[in-house]
Amino acid sequence: MTEVEQYVIDRVKSMRNERGISQAKLANLLEVSQGFIGDCENPKYRAKYNLNHINRLAKIFNCSFQDFFPDSPFD
Incomplete structure (x- = not known):
């Protein structure tokens, strides 16, 4: 898992928790x-969100596509 992939996953999880959305509800x-x-x-697993998932997540969370990415690139 790369740093940017982990960043996106952590961002989604944080936004999910902030909104009180369960894993089951988000999956639905x-x-x-x-x-x-x-x-x-x-x-422990290598599953990750793709760009289509992120686009749909932005709609679900009513935020910008860019909100899932860091402000500057990782080294």
């Missing part, structure tokens, strides 16, 4: 399995 809204959300959030 995103039209993926609950296991996929759990696998993304568990560092």
Whole structure:
């Protein structure tokens, strides 16, 4: 898992928790399995969100696509 991939996953989890959305509810809204959300959030697994997921997450969380990415690139 790269730094930027982990950053995106952490951002999604943080936004999910801030809004009180369960993994199951997010999975339903995103039209993926609950296991996929759990696998993304568990560092033991390599599952990650793709750009289409992030676009849909921006709609779900009513935020900008850019809100899921760091302000500057990682080294």
